Amino acid sequence: MSTATRARRYRDVPAALIFVGPAAVGFLTFYLWPAIRGFYLSLTDFSLLSAPEFIGLENYERLIGDHLFWNALLVTLEYVVINIAVQTVFAVLLAVLMHRLTRSMTIRSIVLLPYLIANVIAALVWYSMLDYQTGVVNQLLEWLSVDRVAFFGETTTAIPTIALVNTWRHVGYTALLVFAGLQAIPKQVYEAAAMDGASEWKTFWRVTLPLLRPVMALVLVLTVIGSFQVFDTVAVTTTGGPINATRVIYYYIFEQAFARFDFGYASAMSFALFVILAGVAYAQLRLTRASQSDLS
Amino acid sequence: MAIASTPQAGADLTPPPPGRPRSVRPDRRGVPWGRIAGWATLVVVMIVTLVPFYWMLRTSLSNTRALAAGSGELLPVDFTLGAYKRVLGLSTTAEAVSEGGSGASVNFWLYLRNSVIVATLVTAGQVFFSAMAAYAFARLSWPGRDTVFFLFLSALMIPPIFTTLPNFILIKDLGLLNTYLGIVLPGLLMTPFAVFFLRQFFLNASHELEEAARIDGAGHARIFLRIIVPLNQAPITTLAILTYITAWNDYFWPLLVGKSENVRVLTVALGVFQAQTQRGTPDWAGLMAATLIAALPIMVLFAVFGRRVINSIGFTGIK
Amino acid sequence: MTKARRALAAAAALGLLTVGGCSGSDDSSKSASGTITYWLWDTFQQPQYQACADAFHAANPQYKVKITQYGWDDYWNTLTSAFVSGTAPDTFISHLSYYPQYAAQSQLLDITEQVKKDNVDLSQYQNGLADLWVDQQGRRFGLPKDFDTVALFYNTKKVEEAGVKTEDLQNLTWNPTDGGTYERLIARLTVDKNGKRGDEPGFDKTKVATYGLGLNSSGGGFGQTEWSQYAFSTGWTHGDKTPWPTRFNYDDPRFKQTIAWFRSLVDRGYMPTLAIASSGVNQMDAYGAGKYAMVTEGSWNTKSYWDLKGVKSGIAPTPIGPIGKRASMINGLADNIYAGTKNPEGAWQWVKFLASPACQQDIVAKQGIVFPAMKTATVEAERAFAAKQIDVAPFTVHIKENTTTLAPIADHWADISALMTETMDSILSGKSGVDSLDGANRKVNEFLKK
Structure with missing residues (x-):
C-alpha cells in the first residue's frame, strides 16, 4: 500500500463518521443491542413474564434433540428452495421482458400490485380461492376435468402452495429490484452486442446476466434471507399443519415464545437460525462476489 | 413529499433527453417470434397477478352473509356497496351488522392521515440516512469499513422476535407509546436492507465524475448530494417506493405501540374486519374493501413517482 | 420475589x-x-x-x-x-x-x-x-x-330432501360400534355427485357433493365441538378429575373406540377428510355453501349461522350415547x-x-x-x-338434564395441546391408528408431572 492510498484511507474517516453516524445509532439501538440481549436470553430459562435464570447451554442441548426443530428446518428449506427458484426465474424473466418490450407504467404497476397487499390478506385471499370444496380455483380445475386438489390441506402440497402464494406476492417486488439493475447497464453495451449480430437470447446470457451479477447477488441474498423468515402466511392458513408439514422454523419459534412462554428456548432457536442465515449469506456473497462489479 | 427531497438534487444536472430503450429488433426471419413469446408470457403473468384482485373486488362488492352460499359465483353476490361504506365509516351500526360487518366505528380519514404521516416519515428518514451510510460504505475508504458493513448486513438475519419486544419496552421507557415518533423510530435511521441495496448501486457509479468534482474542490456533502444521489435516482426512487409500501403495510409494530385513536394507522384500524373470534369468519367483504382502499393511496404514489424510475433511465448513460 | x-x-x-x-x-x-x-x-x-x-x-x-x-x-x-x-x-x-x-x-x-x-x-x-x-x-x-354448550346445526332444506322429519332429530342415539340412528341420519344426508345418498347402493364415496356431517378440525386434545359430545356419552372424561387432572385418559378404550368411529365417517365418505376440511374456508362457510348438511357447533356461533344468507338452519341436541344420556362440554x-x-x-x-x-x-x-x-x-x-326465531333448547337441554361435562383445564396445556393436535391430525388423516394414543397419552401425563 502506497503512502498516498494510506493517506486517502484515513482522510475519509471524519466524513465516514458523519455519514454512517445516524444509521449506526439506529443499528446499535434497534438491532445490535436487542440481538445481544437475545443471545444472552438463549442461555437462560425465561418465561417472558418472570426473571430469566441462567442455565448455560441447556437450551442448545435441547434443540439438538428436538425433532420438531429439525423438522421445522427441513420444512423451511423446502419452502425456500421452491420459493426462491420460482421467484427468481420469474422475476428475471419479468424484468427483462419489461426492460426490452415496453415502458408501460401500467404493466409495471400491475406487476407490483400484489406487494401492495399485506401478506396476511394475500394469504387469506388465496386460502379461500384454493379451498377444496368452494374455492374458485378448484371449480376451474373441475371444469377442466382435472381432479380437485386440497392445496393447503395435504401434507405434500401445503408447503409448495404456501411457497407459490408468497411467490405471487413477491415476484413483482423482486422483478423491480432486478429491473433497477437492468437500468444501470449502459445502453451502449446492448448496442455493441446488436452490432455484433448477437441474438436476444445470446445477449441475455452473455451480456445482461453477467452485468446483472452484483444486483442478482443482492437480490438473492435478500430474498433467501427473507424467505427463511416465512411466517404470516402459515399463521393465517395452516398454522403449522397438516400434522407438522408447514411448521416452519419461524412459526415454531413464535409458538415457543408466545404460546408456550418458553422465550429462552425460542431465543436459542432464533440464534441458531441467525447462524445458519449468516452462513448462507456469507456463502452466497462469496460465490457471487457481490462486492465487485463488472462495470466499474 | 419525502421522496422528492432526495432526487430533487438532480436538478443541477442537465436532464438528458427522455431516454428511450432501444427498440428490440425483429428476428431476421421477419416474424418477431421472440417478441410474440415475450408478450404472451407477460400477458399470462398479468392474468395470474390480476385474478386474485378481481376476486377481491368481487368479494368487496358482495354481502358478507351471502358469500358462503354464492361461493361459486364469478360476479358479486348480492351486490352492495355496504362494505365500502363500512370501511369509510359511513354506515350505521345496524346497516353494518345486517351485512355481516361488526359495526365498530371507523374514522377512516384520520387513520389515512396517520398512515401517510408514518409512512412518509419512515421513508424520508430511512432512505436518506441509509443513503448516507451507503455512500460511506461504497465511496469512502476508512479502516474497518467492510467489517462494519458486514455487521450491518448481519442485522438482516436477526429474527424480529429478538428485536420487537425489547424495542417495544424501549419505546415505552422513552415515553413514546402512542406517538408518531414511537411508531417510526425503529425504521427511521436505517434498515440493513436499505443500506445494502443502495451500497450495491453506489459501488457502480462512475468514479470519473466524482474525481472531477473533487478536483473542483467539492466536499463529501456536495459529492453525495450532487453526484451520487442524482446518478442513482432510479434505485433510490425504487427503494423509496418499496420502503413506503413496507411502512404502509406494517401491522404488528404499530399495533403494539400506536393503538390510541389519534395515531392509529390504517392497517391497525382495519383489523376490525378480520376474524374476531377463534376460528371465526372475517367480514370478508369489509376486509377486501379495506384492503383495496388501503392500497389505493400507494397506487397513486407509485403512478406519480414511478415515472421518475422511467425518466431516469437516461441518467445512467452519462458516464 | x-x-x-x-x-x-x-x-x-x-x-x-x-x-x-x-x-x-x-x-x-x-x-x-x-x-x-x-x-x-x-x-x-x-x-x-x-x-x-x-x-x-x-x-x-x-x-x-x-x-x-x-x-x-x-x-x-x-x-x-x-x-x-x-x-x-x-x-x-x-x-x-x-x-x-x-x-x-x-x-x-x-x-x-x-x-x-x-x-x-x-x-x-x-x-x-x-x-x-x-x-x-x-x-x-x-x-x-x-357459558357455551354444543349442538347439531342442520340445513332444513337438505334434511327435508332426505325425507327426514325434524322430530326424528330430537332423539338420536349413538354408539361407537355402528353409530346408531345418528350415523344412519348422517349417511342419509350425504349425497354424491349422481344424487345417490350415503345409505343407497351405488353411492360413490369419492365424489361427494354434500357431506352428511361437516368437519371443523381434528379437535386436538380438546375436541370441544368435534368429538367430545360422543366421547362424554360413553362415560369418558378427559382426565381423572376436572379441573386440574393428575392424568389424562386419551388411552382409554372408550375414547379410542369413539375416535375410531369418528375416523370411520371419513372412510365411508360421510364426513370430509381432514385435508379437505382444512384446505381453505372454515366449517361455517362450507356449510353455508351447502357442502355440509349438518355440523356440530358451539352455542357462541348460533347467530353467525342464522345470519348466513341462502341457508335455513335448525338446531338439534347431540345424540344419546351408550350411558343413556346426551353429553356436551360446557365451557365459559x-x-x-x-x-x-x-x-x-x-x-x-x-x-x-x-x-x-x-x-x-x-x-x-x-x-x-x-x-x-x-x-x-x-x-x-x-x-x-x-x-330472533331461534330455538336454543338443544343447547340448554344439557343444563336442564345435567348432562354437561366441564372443559378440561390443566397445567402445561399448550404443550399437551400441541402434542395432541399432532396425534389427532395424524389419526384423522389415516397416517396412524388409534393405538398411537397410548404413546401420546404417556407423554401427556409426563407433562403433568413436570
Missing part, C-alpha cells in the same frame, strides 16, 4: 430499563384516576359490554371504563407483550387455555378475598363454571361471564384482573359488576348472542334467541 420485582426483572431482561431511568411497572395500566381499562376480542359483543360499562358508570360515577378491542389473532400476543412491558389493561376477557399460564407467571390478581368479603354467591352461576377459574393452590382469578369465559393494576379496587368493582345480574341478566342476556353464566339469565337469553 415480589410480583412487581419479577415483572421488572423480566422487563429488564428484554430491554433497556436503564434508559430514562424509568421502571417497568409504572403508568399505563391506568390512564386517568378512576378510569379502568378493559380488553375484549369480539366486536360483536362489544356493544353489550359497552352498555354494561355505561350502566356501571351510572351506578359508580367515580369509575369510568375504557374498552379496547383486538381481534382474536392479535389478542393474546398483544396481551402478553403488554404484560412484559407493564402496560397491560386493568381488566380483560380471559380464556381457559391461557389463564393458567398467566396465573402461574403471577400476572393475574387473586380475587379470593374480594369474593369472600363482598359475599359473591358462586352458586348463582351454572354448575361448575365458577370452579374453572380457581387454580390448584385454591386462588380464584375470575367470575364466570358466559371470565374476566381477569391484571396483577399490576394501579386500581385494584375499581377493577374488582367492574369485574364484580360484569358478573352480576345487572350486566348479565339485564343487558347481555337480552342481546341473544351468548348465554350469560348466571342461572337466572338463561331464561332471559332463551327468550332473546326466540325473538
